[in-house]
Amino acid sequence: MTDNVHEHELHAYVDGTLPEARRLEVEAWLAAHPADAARVQDWIGQNQSLHAAFDSVLNEPLPLNLVRATRRPALPVPFKAVAATLAMLVTGLIGYAIGLGTPGQAPAAPAYLARDAAIAHAVFSPESRHPVEVDAAHADHLVAWLSKRVGTQLQAPDFSAQGFELLGGRLLTGETGPVAQFMYQDKIERRVTLYVRRAVAGNTETSFRHATENGVDVFYWIDGDFGYALSGQIGRQAIQRLADAAYRQLVTASADR
C-alpha cells in the first residue's frame, strides 16, 4: 500500500523511532496519503489511550507483599521469621494469606504494629535512589497528601533538635488500610522512619512501648484511632529521645484539635 514508505516505517513513525530526516520524509508522504495518515493517527491514538488507561498504576502505592518479594532473600534469617509471623498474624486477622507462613495461630499482642513498622523500615531505609516518594522540599504537599490518604490530619514531627531532618515520605498499603511513612536522616545518613496507620478496631493500647525487631528499635503507641511507630538502628537511647519528641509533638497537636 505504500510505494516508497514501508509499512514498518509507519509504525516506527508512530513510536518515534525514526531518524529525524526519515521522519520528515514520512510526514511529507503522509500529507499526500490521507488513508495511511488516518491509520497512523488512529495508532497514535491507541498509544495515548493505553497511557491514559494504565499510567495511573505507576502512582499507586506499592503493595507491601510485592515490596517484600523484591527483597526476600536479602533479608537476614530472623527477618524471614518476622515476615512469616506477620503472614500468620494477617492470616489470623482477616483470612488473607500472603504466602509466607502457615496459617493457624491467632494473632498475638499488638506488637504487630512494631513488626510491620520494622519491616517497612528495613525495606525502605536502605534505598539510595527512591527512599521516599515525595521529598521534604514539598513538605506541605507531602503531609496534606498522606493525611488525605490515611484519613486523619497527620503531622511530620520536627527532629531538628535531635539532629534529624525530614527526608520525605511515602504511602504504603497495610493490612488495615493506607500507611504513611515519614523518613528522617541525620548528618551521617542514619535514617529513622515514622510509620502511621489506622489501628485495628478494639485496640485500646495507649501506652508508649518499645520493641526490638531484628536489631531495629521500635517505639510505638496508639493515639485515638491511629498507631504510630518510630523505627531506627541508631541505638535504643537515641531512638527513644526521638520517639519522646515525636510523642510530645503529636499528642500535643492532637490535644489542640
Place this chain on the structure above:
Amino acid sequence: MRTRPDLIEHLPRLRRYARALTGDVNRADDLVQDTLERALAKLDLWQPGSDLRAWLFTLMHNLFVNQIRIKRPQETVMEDALDEPVSGGQMEALAARDIHAALARLPEEQREVLLLVGLEQFGYAEAAQVLGVPTGTVMSRLSRARERMRQMLAGEPAVKLKLVI
C-alpha cells in the same frame, strides 16, 4: 560481593504492564509476585550491565505464556485465524469500544507486542528479545494488533478487507 540489583524501582512498570496484560488487579499482582520470585531465584543468571528491565519483562512473559498454556490446554491459538474480521460488525465494535475491552479481545501474542511497544516503550528489537521471537515477527504482530484495535475501537473494517465490487 556482587552488588544486588534493585528490583523495587522496576515494580511500578512491571505492575502497569501486568495490569494491562491481564486486565485484572489481583491476577496482575500475582504475576508480578511470581516474576519477582523467579527473578530472585535466577538472579545469578542475569548479566550485570545488561538491561535488567528487559530481563524482568522476559521472565514475566514466560510466566504469562505458561499460565495461558495451563489454563487452555485444548485451545490452539491460531494467530491468523483470530485475525479475521470481527463477525457481527457494528454490535461487537460497539461493545469493544472501550480500550480495556478491546485489549482483552486481542490475541495474547498481539496484546503483548502492542503493550510492550505502545505502553512500555520498548524498541522493536528489545520487544523481540523479551518475547523470544525475531524482530520481523514483532513487526507483523504489531501491525495486526494495531489494525485489529482500529477495527474494534472505530467499528470499521480494516482497509485491506474492503470489498471492491
